Amino acid sequence: MRVSMMNMYSNNLQSMQHLTSDVAKVNQQMATGKSILRPSDDPIGAAKVVTTQRDLASTSQYLKNTESLSTSLDRSETYLSSMTNLQSRMREITIGANNGSLSPEDRAAYAAELEELLESFVDVTNAKDDGGNYLFSGNKTDTPPIGVDANGDYFYQGDDSQREVQISGSSWMAGNVTAADFMFSTGGTDILNQTKQFIDVLNDPSLAPGDPAFGDAADDMMQALDDSLAGVSGAITDIGGKQNAIALMQTSHNERILFNEEVIGETEGLDYAQATAEFNLKLTTLQVTQQSFVQVSQLSLFNHI
Known part of the structure; x- marks a missing residue:
């Protein structure tokens, strides 16, 4: 009798412990919304979730990279467009100043306006981003691209490096344009020094x-304007092509992120209706087991005398 009572007591205690653990597990699943709480719950599903989460994280980072890159290119394009506007007025002045009916004072007035435009051109070329980095200096982001030497001549003091940004697992894209590319790449005099020389002539x-x-x-001024406009327009066109490629890449990334989230949800997501039913069943079973355990624990030989 003693052995039977001990076995019954032990079995009831183990059953109650298992049910308590099961109820706690289902309760945790309902709290987290996940059916897989640990790898042992579903080894294959857990491995699938880990792999998908890794892909989701990398894709999300690529998406952030493209967003940052697009913003940077937008900013560069804005300043490049300003350069084309400045050059348009510089061209008008060059054509207007080449008029024999103008007085020396008239030409000096044109020269004064060209000086202001030249200063604005240098300021725009030496533009910075929100972080204080120079946009058109290559990798020398702490150095203004346009400097002035002892003779008062303008020169490029950045480098020709391209800052590559990874936009997918296998794709990189240059995230910057250098002033060396659109201003100092021609064989003739650059627009800055040519404008300076033309101002001296007008004065x-x-x-x-x-x-x-x-x-x-x-003539040299007009040629420099043509060369500069071609360089700046080419840079704007290049940025436009990159923005189109970025937009397509972002669409692809967003679709992949959505797909990964769906896979994770389908794999580890909890069926609340089923979980609620299971929770109620296990809780009821636990309550019955607890009541049985109380009754069994009170049994002794004296109850049968």
């Missing part, structure tokens, strides 16, 4: 339209 009262020196300076 010289001994030189006027019709003089060979004036005509040569005006």
Whole structure:
């Protein structure tokens, strides 16, 4: 009798412990919304979730990279567009100043406006992003791209490096444009120094339209404007192509993120209706077992005398 009572007591205690554990597990599943709480619950499903989460994390990072890259390219395009506007007015002045009816004072007035435009051009080329980094200096982001030497001439002091940004598992894209590419890549004089030289010509009262020196300076200025506009327009076109590629990549990333989230949800997501039914069943069974355990634990030989 003693052995039978001990076995019955032990079996009831083990059953109650198992049920308590099961109820706690289902309760935790309902609290987290996950059917897989540990790898042992579903080894294959758990491995699938880990792999999918890893892909989700990397894809999300690529998406952030494209968003940051797109913002940076937008900013660069804005400043490049400003350069084209400045060059448009510089071209008007160059054409207007090449007029024999103008007085030296008129040409000096044009020169004064060109000086302001030149200063604005340098400021735009030396633009920074929100982090204080120079946009058009290559990897030398702490150095303004345009410097002035001892002779007062402009020169490029950045480098020609491209800052590559990873936008997918196998794709990288250059995230910057350098002033060396769109301003100092031509064989002739760059627009900054050519403008400086033309300003000197306009301020010289001994030189006027019709003089060979004036005509040569005006022709050189127009050529520099053509070369500069071609360089800046090419950079804007290149940015436009990159933005289109980024938009397509972002669409792909968003679709992949949505797919991964669905896979994770389907794999580890909890069926609340089924879980609730299971919770209620196990809880009821536990309550019955607890009541049985109380009755069994009170049994002794004296109860049968």
